[in-house]
Amino acid sequence: MIVIGVIYLLIMIMDFYPIIKHKKVKHLIINLMFIIPGLIFLFLAAKGIIVKSWITIIWEFLKSLGISY
Amino acid sequence: MKKIFILVFLLLCSLFLVGCWDAREINTLFIVTGIAIDKSEQEGFFDVSVIGIKTSPSRGGSQSSDDKDKKIVLKTTTRSIRDAFFHLNLNYDRTLYLQHNQIVIFGEDVAKDDLHRHLEFFVRSENSRMETLMLIVEGRADEVFKMDVKQEQNSTIYLFTHIQTISRRVKHYKISVLNFIANLLTEGFHSVIPIFAVNKNDDDDMPINMTGFAVFRNNKMIAKITDLEALGFVLLKGDVKNTNRTIISYDGMVSFDFDDIKTKKEIIYKDNYPIKIKITIEITASVEELLGFEKYSIQDLNRELHNIVQQEIINVATQTFKYFQELKVDVFGIGLSIYQHHPKKWNNLRNDWDNIFASLEVEINPKVVIKDYGQIVSIYNPGGVK
Amino acid sequence: MTIAETKISGRQFMYSIICFIQASAILNAFISNITYQESWLVVIFAFIIFIPSVFMYGALINRFKDKNLIQIIIQIFGPVLGRIISVIYLIFFLSITMFNITDLTDITKTSMLPTTPYIILVMMCILITAWAVRSGLRVLTIYSKMYVFLASFIIILSIIFLFNVIEIGNLFPIFSLPLKKYVQGIHILNAIPFGELVVFLLIAPNVQMNKKQTYKYFFLGASIGAFSFFLTVLRDISVLGETFGMFVFPSLVAFRLIRITEAITRIEILFIVILIILLIFKISILYYVTVITVSQIFNLKKYKNIVLSVGFFLMTAAIVLSANSIQHTLAAQNGAPFIWVTLQIIFPFILLLISLIFNIKSPKEESK
Amino acid sequence: MFSFIRRKLKYLRNRPKGPKDEFTYSFLSNNLRDNIHNIQSIFGNSADIVIRNFTFGKDSSYEGALVFVDGLVDNIFISRSILSPLSDWKDTLESKDNLIEFIEKQILQNPEVKRLSTYDDAISDCLNGNTILFVNDCDTCLSISTKGFEKRAVTEPQSEAVVRGPREGYTENIRTNTSLIRRKIKSPSLRIENYVIGEKSKTNVALIYLEDVVNPDVLKKLRSRLKRIKVDAIFESGVLEEYIEDSSFSPFATIAYSEKPDVTAANILEGRIAIVVDGTPFVITVPMLFIESFQSAEDYYGRNLYTYLIRIVRYVAYLIAVFGPAFYISLVNYHQGLIPTTLLVTIINAREGTSFPIIIEIIIMLFAFEIMREAGIRLPRPMGQAISIVGALIMGEAAVNAGLVGAPVVIVVAITAVASFLIPNQSETIPVLRIFVLILATFAGLFGLVIGLLAILIHLASLTSFGVPYFSGFTRYNQDSIIRTQLKSMTKRPEGIAKNNIVRRGSNMKNYSIKENEAEDRVGVQI
Known part of the structure; x- marks a missing residue:
């Protein structure tokens, strides 16, 4: 699992090279904003923890309010 | 342009590292063509026997003609179908391959108490097919595998082609696992499965003949009609x-x-x-x-x-x-x-x-x-x- | 400041809509265990109810000619509030893409590669779609016409092959379920296949079509897509009958029942492969839209460089956030309709109302 | 970051200096001796440069010299049309300054004579096969075209055999090639622009296009790219192709080549530009579309319905050639369910004896086939044919008997090999794509194959040949892509290639049979 994540990061380097070259800081921040949660999820997945998905959380909240079938 | 090809190259090398999970070398497979389920002596146990095609190294397509050793029959007695296949895989050198399975044969006594518990595996698991045909045999089902069949490779293929030909005339001889379960789901509709009897005297070349239908109430066989x-x-x-x-x-x-x-x-x-x-x-x-x-x-x-x-x-x-x-x-x-x-x-x-x-x-x-x-x-x- | 200046023709826009809906035709497992045999009726009603929102989308596109959804929101609600709403839309697009990726991997796992680990399939899908997204909108939608012909060929061919197994009786009884089930069925259908057309509001500015053509192409695309969805559901119900509600992917089982001569049996993989191509097309469009929203929120000039990082997030999230397929379908049946329909239909309608009341138009509109 | 900077510095240190200018003197002197002396020093008295001094005029009062390259010129022509009129011109002129002009107008009988005043022109003309006439105390010289080197006759092209249709092919000489095209398209708006490329080789390259039909921005792009080529020598149009094509890293060729004038003429009529390179019988046409490689010259000469069939056979052959082995592997390794039971048993029997996994077998057979194909080409003609056929048969049979390779693998590889012959100018791309898809299929079965297919499609879509999209599905040129509609109704030129008049002339021809029937119905004549 981790190996695959690392391979993907390898491919990402290609994406980062132009950003570093033209020193586009904004791009860098956005990319990091997506990569860091991605890495967290990767370690979670490696450990095999399944997080309750976003839709089910809101669905339970709605159920408590009574709007559901 | 360079960037695109680095991406493609990395896509390829990522696959290299990954290795192949689902690849099964073809000559490590045991092609299962029929499954027979009978009641065994111990309470709650069933003996499941599986028949497959024996492959022999041959130059070109010519088939070795002696039909004595053309079929391989494996037997186990377990509590559930999945355990049976797990058990068989454990003790046989080749992995069982169920995709080519043509027929599921039930003994009369198995059909009498409950058929549905054996069919669940065929519908739910991915690597088995749900449109395999169903048959009831008078007495024990694994006698079917003992018949020596001149024309086909083994007895289940004989049975399968036999049912295919007669069902072309009368549709109701052919009933698949999926039809049976569909009938189970509909209220007030019960299914009828053709019943066969193995011909004991083995001098004539008709090893098995059809003796009518087995009538089911939901998943229990209650009667036979001639x-x-x-x-x-x-x-x-x-x-x-x-x-x-x-x-x-x-x-x-x-x-x-x-x-x-x-x-x-x-x-x-x-x-x-x-x-x-x-x-x-x-x-x-x-x-x-x-x-x-x-x-x-x-x-x-x-x-x-x-x-x-x-x-x-x-x-x-x-x-x-x-x-x-x-x-x-x-x-x-x-x-x-x-x-x-x-x-x-x-x-x-x-x-x-x-x-x-x-x-x-x-x-x-x-x-x-x-x-x-x-x-x-x-x-x-x-x-x-x- | 439209990001991608590539213009695609109106017809390709229509074909990609058709392709989009046809791709989700295989996911009819959502309504199957709610309205068992009458799902084909529910599809008709759902489309009839969806038609007004198609014209609402058309009106929204025409009012803000070269602005996509996010720019409209920012223009109406101002930069701060607009950005917050766009972030909600970003989360919405991310969850749709994750939804479809889990569906794609489920199909490949059940039909073709049962033991390959999850992450391999997700990664291959992401890499291909990332490459397609990086090379621009024209490359994305260039093959949509080919995919549409492929998909409809598959549907017709499978109906012909399954002719001897089809039982018309299975389509009945009609209206035998309580009304609540029908409402839920329609609600789900308006969220999953039809509501997802809100995604095309972001692609519309890159399409060359005048006012009348927008309505024509959008409606034509939606109706042909809906018709093929209806045909798929009809075929699955009439083949499977009572067991339609049992399976995760009814079409997969329907394809398995094809038995022509002794040799042509078990060919469901050939059909599934083509549906997988369609799903990859759908995911690439969703992926493109997510990347456009991200770059719109942070108003970047070029969106090419953030494609892969968004992909990385999508990949890992898709694995972690989706449990097994049963929980996945449950979430789709109960959770999705409420959340998504508000974002897909109700909110754009509010946008249209506001823009009509306060007569806000895209600046270019006035200058012309 | 640091690697980037380091590379920058390295580049600055050894930047190549400008080209060494060879000629020191530029203008001719009016003294004959000096001119001859300079010419000899430039050419460094190499053996094939001939300098012929002679005197002419009334009691040989004038002195002249001829300079030419032996072998490039036609000696009889020189003596007949230059030396003999000069020698029997006996009288004299009053003043010397209009002597050269007088010779040019009155005496010489050659069709093409130019007056040159600098050494560079003189030298380059001399090397191009002209003879240079110097006359004492005149500072300009005459360059007379006397080309006469051995040329290959116009023969049948080797690479594109054809059953019906013209059999003439190009030769190495640029003039015969342009004349062949000129004979095909006799319209005055056919333009031929000449370029000289290559520092050392100075090869003549001719652009041929139709003025009113060509796409102007493709022309502009082509001209700018040709001007930018700074290279020593261009011997073959393939070399030129490499320099001017859009993406040289992609497996797909975006420039078409052909050896038959009627094919190039048809392309020029469709609005493309043909580039003829001196010294090679292959003429390249720009811009190329992916669909072009599936059209052959014969399609337009044979029966209409038959070409429907042949076109479809070509596309299927292309699919088999690229996806054949990959599909076989994914079937046998991953989805055994697809194979019917009896066939599966025979395959297992055939594979019982072999030990290698299937992917190794297929790679062995593919390379064996490539080796045989290359051997077939490299060996002299008669032997080559025999070797490749015999090799294929024996190799296949022996490999199966020895248990090295299963029988089905041999069949699969043989079919894919033969299929790749059906489409000649894609034969470079097919092996590359085949290996790519093969690897993907071994690791992910049919799913991998689909990913490979999508990768190829995406790459194709983003490819452009001189600004014209290379492959945009079969929809753009529905008249001539998958099927060839009747010639009479093929009214439109492919979009994107031709500039404006998309509609070809003569688009109102209806089927004669329909027309005649209508005539009869009106007149009511019963046949």
Whole structure:
């Protein structure tokens, strides 16, 4: 699992090279904003923890309010 | 452009590292073509036997001809089907491959108590197929694997092609696991599975022959109907391409070929409570054999044959229908048609449909059209008297 | 400031809509265990109810000619509030893409590669779609016409092959379920296949079509897509009958029942492969839209460089956030309709109302 | 970051200096001796440069010299049309300055004569096969075209055999090639622009296009790219192709080549530009579309319905050639269910004896096939044919018997190999794509194959040949892509290639049979 994540990061380097070259800081921040949660999820997945998905959380909240079938 | 190709290259090398999970070398597979399930002595255990094709290294396509060792049979006794395959895989050098499985055969005693618990595996798991055919065998199922078959590679392929050919004429001989489970799901509709018997004396080349149908209430087999009632069942069910009937009457013997049977069922209600069912059976028949009937002229011969056929159909159909009414098992889909066309009415009939079905009054009116009389126009009799 | 200046023709826009809906035709497992045999009726009603929102989308596109959804929101609600709403839409697009990726991997796992780990399939799908997204909108939608012909060929061919197994009786009974089930069925259908057309509001500015053509192409695309969805559901119900509600992927089982001669059996993989191509097309469009929203929120000039990082997030989230397929379908049946329909249909309608009341138009509109 | 900077510095240190200018003197002097001396020093008295001094005029009062390259010129032509009129011109002129002009107008009988004043032109003309005439105390010289080197006759092209249709092919000489095209398209708007490329080789490259039909921005791009080529020598149009094509890293060729004038003429009529390179019989046409490689010259000469069939066969052959082995592997390794039971048993029997996994077998067979194909080409003609056929048969049979390779693998590889011959100018891309898809299929079965297919499609879509999209599905040119509609109804030129008049002339021809029937119906004549 981790190996695959690392391979993907390898491919990402290609994406980062132009950003570093033209020193586009904004791009860098956005990319990091997506990569860091991605890495967290990767370690979670490696450990095999399944997080309750976003839709089910809101669905339970709605159920408590009574709007559901 | 450079960037795109770095991406492609990395895509490739990422796959290299990954290795292949699902690749199964083809010569490490054991092609399973049939599964037989029987009740074993220990309580709650079943002995599952599997038959497959024996492959032998051969130059080019020529098959080694001696058929003695053409089939391999593996046996285990376990509590559930999945354990059985797990057990078999454990003890056999090649991995069992179920995708090519053609038939599931059940022994009579297994069918008697519960069939559904064995079918669950075939529908749920990915690597088995749900449209394999189902069969019941009198006595133990694994005798089927002992038959030595001249023509096909092993007995299950023989059975499979046998059912395929007869089901081309009568649709109801072929029932797959999926059909059976679909019938289980519909309320008030029970399925009927063909039943075979292994021919004990092995001098003639017909190792197995069909002895009729096994009637099921949901997943328990409750009765067997012989060949005679089978015709009645087929007539009532309808949608049959071709079957035949020989009738011996006072004047002679005639055998008919029923080419296209269509049945329409009409339920007559009294304050939305079904009391009577009117079944019209439209048949196009053709005379295949005609002996006797010397004293009839050509004109009234036709009328006479019509009466004979219609009378015969009424007897057989009512007799079979009565038989099923005693068993309180609606295999003809009458309940289903009520549910499909008048769901409201079906709601209050639902719970004791079996009794209602048993108490139904039946009226059969056959519409027989005798299409052709074959190539001979007149009636000839051996004595040569005109 | 439209990011991608590539213009695609109106017809390709229509074909990609058709392709989009046809791709989700295989996911009819959502309504199957709610309205068992009458799902084909529910599809008809759902489309009839969806037609007004198709014209609402058309009106929204025409009012803000070269602005996509996010720019409209920012223009109406101002930069701060607009950005917050766009972030909600970003989360919405991310969850749709994850939804479809889990569906794609479920199909490949059940039909073709049962033992390959999850992450491999997700990664291959992401890499291909990332490459397609990086090379621009024209490359994305260039093959949509081919995919549409492929998909409809498959549907027709499978109906012909399954002719001897089809039972018309299975389509009945009609209206035998309580009304609540029908409402839920319609609600789900308006969220999963039809509601997802809100995604095309972001692609619309890159399409060359005048006012009348927008309505024509959008409606034509939606109706042909809906018709093929209806055909798929009809075929599955009439083949499977009672067991339609049992399976995760009814079409997969329907394809398995094809048995022509002794040799042509078990060919469901050939059909599934083509549906997988369609799903990859759908995911690439969703992926493109997510990347456009991200770059719109942070108003970047070029969106090419953030494609892969968004992909990385999608990949890992798709694995973690989706439990088994049963929980996945449950979430789709109960959770999705409420959340998504508000974002897909109700909110754009509010946008249209506001823009009509306060007569806000895209600046270019006035200058013309 | 640091690697980037380091590379920058390295580049600055050894930047190549400008080209060494060879000629020191530029203008001719009017003294004959000096001119001859300079010419000899430039050419460094190499053996094939001939300098012929002679005197002419009334009691040989004038002195002249001829300079030419032996072998490039036609000696008889020189003596007949230059030396003999000069020698029997006996009288004299008053003043010397209009002597050269007088010779050019009156005496010489050659069709093409130019007056040159600098050494560079003189040298380059001399090397191109002209003879240079110097006359004492005149500072300009005459360059007379006397080309006469051995040329190959116009023969049948080797690479594109054809059953019906013209059999003439190009030769190495640029003039014969342009004349062949000129004979095909006799319209005055056919333009031929000449370029000289290559520092050392100075090869003549001719652009041929139709003025009113060509796409102007493709022309502009082509001209700018040709001007930018700074290279020593261009010997073959393939070399030129490499320099001017859009993406040289992609497996797909975006420039078409052909050896038959009627094919190039058809392309020029469709609005493309043909580039003829001196010294090679292959003429390249720009811009190329992916669909072009599936069209062959014969399609337009044969029966219409037959070409429907052949076109479809070509596309299927292309699919088999690229996806054949990959599909076989994914079937046998991953989805055994697809194979019918009896066939599966025979395959297992065939593979019982072999030990290698299937992917190794297929790679062995693919390379064996490539080796045989290359051997077939490299060996002299008669032997080559025999070797490749015999090799294929024996190799296949022996490999199966020896248990090295299963029988089905041999069949699969043989079919894919033969299929790749059906489409000649894609034969470079097919092996590359085949290996790519093969690897993907071994690791992920049919799913990998689909990913490979999508990768190829995406790459194709983003490819452009001189600004014209290379492959945009079969929809753009529905008249001539998958099927060839009747010639009479093929009214439109492919979009994107031709500039404006998309509609070809003569688009109102209806089927004669329909027309005649209508005529009869009106007149009511019963046949």
